[in-house]
Amino acid sequence: MDVVTAQEMYEWDRVAIKSTGLDGRLLMENAGRAVSSDLEKKLGTHQRVIILIGAGNNGGDGFVIARTLLNRGYSVEAWQIVSDSKVEGDARYHKEIFIKSGYTLYKLEKTDDLSESLKSADVIVDAMLGIGVKGRLREPVKQVVELANEQRAFRVAVDLPTGVPADEGIVEFDAFKADYTCIIAALKMSALVEHTRVYYGEWKVCDIGLPVKKLPSPSRKVWQREGGRRVLPGRDPNSHKGSHGKALVVGGAAHMPGSIAMSAKAALRSGAGLVTIATPKSAMNAVASYVQEATFLPLAEERGVIKDSAGVDVSAYDGVAIGMGMGRGQESNNLVSHLISTVKAPLLIDADALYQLKNLVGLLRSRTYPTILTPHPGEFAHLVDQSISAIVRSPFSYSREFSKAYGVYTVLKGPATIITAPDGSQFVDLSGNAGLAKGGSGDVLSGILLAMMLQSGSITYALNNGCMLHGLTAEMLTKDAHSMVDLLATDLVEGLTQTFRTFSS
């Protein structure tokens, strides 16, 4: 499933029309029909539907939806909320068909009349503005949106809720608050970004018959479960532990043994053949009591935290993860730079090592093996010298810019986790839920990602699938055995068993 900006959507439209001769009016008919069919699944024939129609092509979709639902026997009032002269082009064409079909078009003259109608509506369909919105809402749209938002009716948006920008990064807007959005042709970026996604409610993408083979790829996609399942690594019957990779996890401290222990165990549960834990000696007993299957590399320490890089030989490992529970002391800076320079295998940098990375970021460009950064927005903000709010408002562009500049994979975590490859291509993983919003979930994720990289030929697939397995485990556990309140990171580690049993083939 592609994720597009407004500009990319207009380009798709242009290419579709130019390359195949498809007509804009036909696309509008398809869009209106697709939304109507989807909406029908939610409508009872007795329900009163009000459709609010604006000036542009989003309004044009509204005319098709109104006609289609009326043709199918639903109780629909179509309200054109702008003056006649504003309705032009394809929208006007469909307005004429609507009227010639014998249906009544209500026009906004007195707000009180619309207000009365809205009060008795069961469903309000917003076909006022789509991807063409610019700036804050002007009248009369602004007032109609406010009125609609006050009603108790079920609110449905066509393509995107009126007022919500299609792109990331815009924070000043007023918008229709949808319970459900029927998105046309491709997912708009704002449906995935924290401050705008809440306006969409639940959503679904409706196909309108664009010629998919001809459309330029935005190199930005939602990672889908079925596709993920197809590229999950299998287990060869003749394999031995060495076939599934030797992993090294580096981190932990005497006062923080849990993180590294959970990463290591998650890596083992996710199929890593051998896992070695490099941690201060004083943390070893606590870690070992949780992960009996791992071997250890005791590190020099001072007051319970890693002291320096002496004695860390990384040549024997197929993949390394560093940072979980390591602490942020200056002492571990040497270790982070040592690993960046010497690990000749995928190197995953997480948590406290990301903090250290800030002064070492220039070293990343010299790596010839894959480097993977797994920040949450706070860690990423620190790394790129931006505020957290700037990052969460524009996560796609910040992570794309960073990955391309430093030649790294960035896994920017959150309810929609964005995985960016060094070439800037992006995948979004939407699995998981707020049960994961608890300390330790990220440590488990690092272990899963490391193990997946050891077993897969493609770093991107490994990262996408690792994020998905992590999220699916939370979903499965909060459905069957836990609540989002009580779920613990250690539950996730154990829950991986069920995920692998049911999800992988």
Ligand SMILES: NC(=O)C1=CN([C@@H]2O[C@H](COP(=O)(O)OP(=O)(O)OC[C@H]3O[C@@H](n4cnc5c(N)ncnc54)[C@H](OP(=O)(O)O)[C@@H]3O)[C@@H](O)[C@H]2O)[C@@H](O)CC1
């Ligand atoms: N493949 C496709 O792409 C397909 C796209 N389709 C549909 O087309 C939609 C895009 O249509 P679009 O380009 O006409 O833009 P749209 O969202 O209707 O808005 C333009 C109107 O809004 C107005 N306006 C703008 N800002 C405003 C504000 N702040 N406050 C108030 N008014 C404001 C602006 O007025 P103006 O600024 O020109 O005075 C203009 O009249 C897309 O979302 C999808 O639904 C499908 O039909 C089929 C295939």
Ligand SMILES: Nc1ncnc2c1ncn2[C@@H]1O[C@H](COP(=O)(O)OP(=O)(O)O)[C@@H](O)[C@H]1O
């Ligand atoms: N509300 C949420 N919905 C879905 N996933 C979430 C949510 N909150 C957190 N997560 C996931 O949980 C993990 C948290 O990672 P992180 O913040 O690094 O945790 P920690 O460092 O405490 O272990 C990430 O994979 C993130 O995507």
Ligand SMILES: [K+]
């Ligand atoms: K809309």
